[in-house]
Amino acid sequence: MNEANQVPHEKTLDSSAALLAEGYAFISNRRKEFGSDIFETRLLGKPAICMGGAEAAELFYDTDRFHRQGAIPKRIQKSLFGEKGVQTLDGQEHSHRKLLFMNLMTPDRLKQLNEITEKEWLAAAERWAGKDSVVLFDEARDVLCRAAYEWAGVPLEEGEVHERGQEYVDMVDAFGAIGLRHRRGRRARARAEERIVEIIEGIRAGRIDVPENTAAHAMAWHRGLDGQFLDAKVAAVELINILRPIVAICWYVVFGALALHEHPECAEILRNGRSGNINVLEPGNDYGTQQKGQEGTWSQYTEWFVQEVRRVYPFTPLLGAEVSRDFVWNGCEFKEGTMVLLDVYGTNHDPGLWDDAETFRPERFRGWEGGPFDLIPQGGGDHYSGHRCAGEWLTVDVMKTSLDFLVNRVSYTVPDQDLTVKLSRMPAMPESKFVISGTKQM
Numbered sequence: 001m002n003e004a005n006q007v008p009h010e011k012t013l014d015s016s017a018a019l020l021a022e023g024y025a026f027i028s029n030r031r032k033e034f035g036s037d038i039f040e041t042r043l044l045g046k047p048a049i050c051m052g053g054a055e056a057a058e059l060f061y062d063t064d065r066f067h068r069q070g071a072i073p074k075r076i077q078k079s080l081f082g083e084k085g086v087q088t089l090d091g092q093e094h095s096h097r098k099l100l101f102m103n104l105m106t107p108d109r110l111k112q113l114n115e116i117t118e119k120e121w122l123a124a125a126e127r128w129a130g131k132d133s134v135v136l137f138d139e140a141r142d143v144l145c146r147a148a149y150e151w152a153g154v155p156l157e158e159g160e161v162h163e164r165g166q167e168y169v170d171m172v173d174a175f176g177a178i179g180l181r182h183r184r185g186r187r188a189r190a191r192a193e194e195r196i197v198e199i200i201e202g203i204r205a206g207r208i209d210v211p212e213n214t215a216a217h218a219m220a221w222h223r224g225l226d227g228q229f230l231d232a233k234v235a236a237v238e239l240i241n242i243l244r245p246i247v248a249i250c251w252y253v254v255f256g257a258l259a260l261h262e263h264p265e266c267a268e269i270l271r272n273g274r275s276g277n278i279n280v281l282e283p284g285n286d287y288g289t290q291q292k293g294q295e296g297t298w299s300q301y302t303e304w305f306v307q308e309v310r311r312v313y314p315f316t317p318l319l320g321a322e323v324s325r326d327f328v329w330n331g332c333e334f335k336e337g338t339m340v341l342l343d344v345y346g347t348n349h350d351p352g353l354w355d356d357a358e359t360f361r362p363e364r365f366r367g368w369e370g371g372p373f374d375l376i377p378q379g380g381g382d383h384y385s386g387h388r389c390a391g392e393w394l395t396v397d398v399m400k401t402s403l404d405f406l407v408n409r410v411s412y413t414v415p416d417q418d419l420t421v422k423l424s425r426m427p428a429m430p431e432s433k434f435v436i437s438g439t440k441q442m
């Protein structure tokens with residue numbers, strides 16, 4: 001076990017171009033080819049170790065062996081994440097900052113966001129009346145932008161919704177890109193930070209009044225371990241770390257809509273389960289044994305459906321960290337300072353972890369006893385002590401509300417369009433961004 005240099009080494013001068021070309025499949029293609037969950041390669045001109053699977057994920061989240069400071073490329077900080085935010089911190093500083101986020105994720109606060117989200121979807125459906133068709137991705141972006149601002153306590157004029165929402169989409173859209181798409185993401189971040197810094201300063205100066213239990217209030221008045229308020233720019237980066245990813249749930253809303261379209265039998269369960277009329281289910285399907293009027297199974301099925309959407313559809317491809325000190329693991333020498341990439345997409349599709357991994361089957365989550373390192377679309381490990389996504393519970397809730405709206409509050413048809421999802425495009429999205437026609441409120 002402890003013998004070093006047992007792992008496959010990709011014979012390449014540099015694989016960065018292959019990573020961009022193969023996208024989500026880059027690491028798993030090589031894991032399959034080498035028959036190994038870990039291999040060495042070169043990326044961005046430096047040695048790198050790529051790994052996937054639950055055991056590798058557990059290792060990746062060992063904070064004694066890996067750190068994040070300096071591990072995130074500048075180009076990602078300048079577009080997607082911002083500088084000096086929680087993603088770049090380690091140790092006590094990280095836990096202290098992370099609590100700022102986790103304290104916002106109480107059941108009451110999440111319920112409030114869901115109510116706002118539902119209200120915004122219903123308002124959107126009213127706006128759709130009289131239109132032949134709408135692009136669901138753009139609609140979800142605007143619904144979630146309105147909801148994110150209201151929930152976070154950040155002022156937003158009606159006329160700004162579209163532009164602000166698109167800025168957050170541009171930041172996310174930049175992560176797997178070079179050239180124009182990357183530059184667009186950088187510009188979007190620069191503009192957003194400038195505006196949010198003004199808001200933080202406005203709150204601190206008493207010019208802008210925000211309710212106490214909001215993200216805007218929390219970021220403006222947070223004190224670091226040194227007892228000082230955050231630099232206004234860092235507070236803005238953290239407030240954007242709330243607003244941007246809530247808007248980004250529009251990716252998952254579209255993937256959820258695509259799953260409903262591709263698996264009408266699942267849509268049927270979500271529709272009939274909601275009204276209590278669940279006898280249409282296949283014999284042997286045990287949500288069918290639930291008595292009419294009991295919602296338990298319907299909400300359970302919704303949860304499985306959402307988990308399966310997050311497992312199957314491609315959003316986060318991989319995560320990076322840097323080795324803190326030399327060690328050997330499963331025959332691989334990890335040298336201090338080496339970049340290590342965790343295969344997020346490949347772990348969610350790992351045949352060793354998931355039966356029939358490529359099949360969309362929400363029922364797989366019935367009685368699922370997964371650990372913190374197998375379903376990792378939003379990172380693995382512990383939410384408080386590690387870097388696992390602070391907004392994971394929020395994302396699941398907002399997806400449930402949004403999909404319930406699509407199934408039970410509005411009817412629509414899906415006209416012919418190009419719904420191909422290319423794994424080479426990071427972030428991925430159906431080519432047409434999911435057009436729906438003839439919407440009617442139900």
Ligand code: HEM
Nearest residue numbers: 086087242245246248249316378379386387388389390391
């Ligand atoms: C749209 C769906 C989302 C996806 C796919 C996603 C994915 C992720 C991933 C992969 C990580 C990194 C985990 C790691 O570095 O180990 C992360 C971190 C984070 N996410 Fe999310 N996320 C989503 C939504 C959200 C939402 C809605 C929020 C907040 C409202 C949020 C806030 C954060 C924060 C603050 C971090 C940094 C955590 C840390 O470094 O400790 N995310 N997310």
